[in-house]
Amino acid sequence: MLNLQAIRKERPEWLEQRKITMEGAVNGMYTKQVLAVSHRWDSPDHPDPSGKQLMVLRDFLREEANESFQLVFVDFCCMPQGDRSDTEDVEFGLMLPNVNLVYLGASVLILLDRSYLSRFWTQFEAWLSFMAPSPTGLVSESRAACKRYSIRLVHGAPEKLRESILEEWGQCTVLSAHLKLSSPDVSVTNQRDKDQQLPKILQLDVAIRDHALNSGVGHDLLTSRSMSGHDCDDGGWRARALAAESEVEKLNRLLAQRQPVQVKASNLCGGSKILSAALKRRARAHPPLAQV
Incomplete structure (x- = not known):
């Protein structure tokens, strides 16, 4: 797995730049074509030194049900890493505060291991993938008609972990998610990331309700969101x-x-x-x- 700087040098044809917007995420514009990967980094310098996560991702994309995906978002491959230039610093600073929109609007592949449920970013991404927009804000996947997430176990994780993540986050409300992720036992490499993203939980909920109201839409918003989704029933x-x-x-x-x-x-x-x-x-x- 190459980082973004290496891909730009060695395989620039692999990259396609897309703008992800709130409107697009709410209306399901990305769920059929864009897959976002939620995974824990296996080492501080590289998320997948053994290549095992990449193999699971490859096999997932080769499944017939997933042939519609044209673009894949992996943080290591799509956001500037390590020693960044001034230009890359600006780019990274624009992407990081808004990366939540990717996991709210795209389909999400969760690579679940034993440490996944201890990390801030992975739990935040999983919760976003379980959420769906509605005129009343974010609703949990148990109340939504559109399922955007898929779960694959990695590093010998037991099947019960699949039940654990769904129990922990599958029906978690906005306020509960904010409270859980604020807990000091939810670890993060850079505390500033956590401080920056926590307010986004409440802001996203308000923004989605405002979007529905200001657009003057009711079931049209929900219908377009469901009809555009990956394997959805509206x-x-x-x-x-x-x-x-x-x-x-x-x-x-x-x-x-x-x-x-x-x-x-x-x-x-x-x-x-x-x-x-x-x-x-x-x-x-x-x-x-x-x-x-």
């Missing part, structure tokens, strides 16, 4: 969004008829952003008839 998201929208339509009819408002609170809570957007659009078009 039924669950569509059902929740349509339920919320039906309550919005019912509310509009009652307001127009000046009748008492009675709608299902559960649907309004589940689609609060959709409701807010609809009410704002209606307020601009019609004078208020009642207070809700």
Whole structure:
């Protein structure tokens, strides 16, 4: 496995530069074509001196189900390493604060070993891969219709580790993730990385909700996210969004008829952003008839 500087010198044709955006990550633009690898470095200077991780990655890409992937993101190969030039320092400084978008928007291959669940970066990346955007922010994979992650065991890791990572992070909320990753027993090589990335957890959640609201989208956002995903089914998201929208339509009819408002609170809570957007659009078009 070569680092980025070596690839630029010896195999520049291997590289393709892409801009990863919040909009693209939310809308599932990268899940079919881009695979991000989440792995623990086996040594401080090289993530895979034995080449075992690379072999697992190679075999994964050769599987028929994964033929759609055209680009692979590996931190060692895609971000400047070691002694960096001034230009590379600037490049690295732009990439590191935003690398979370890669693991939020791309499909993710988790190379799981015994030490994976003790490291900050690997756990953060795994949690992001278990998350999916919704009008209410980040939701866990158990509530999402789109599964973006795959897990492969390395270095003789036991099968039970697969259960452990799913139990630890598969249904972890935004606040719980922030609390867990803030713990001092979650180790990181560079403490500044942890200090920089922890606020991103809460910021991402807010940014995704704002994106859904400002775009004026409800189930359209969720549908595009699911339909663009790798091996996804959008039924669950569509059902929740349509339920919320039906309550919005019912509310509009009652307001127009000046009748008492009675709608299902559960649907309004589940689609609060959709409701807010609809009410704002209606307020601009019609004078208020009642207070809700």
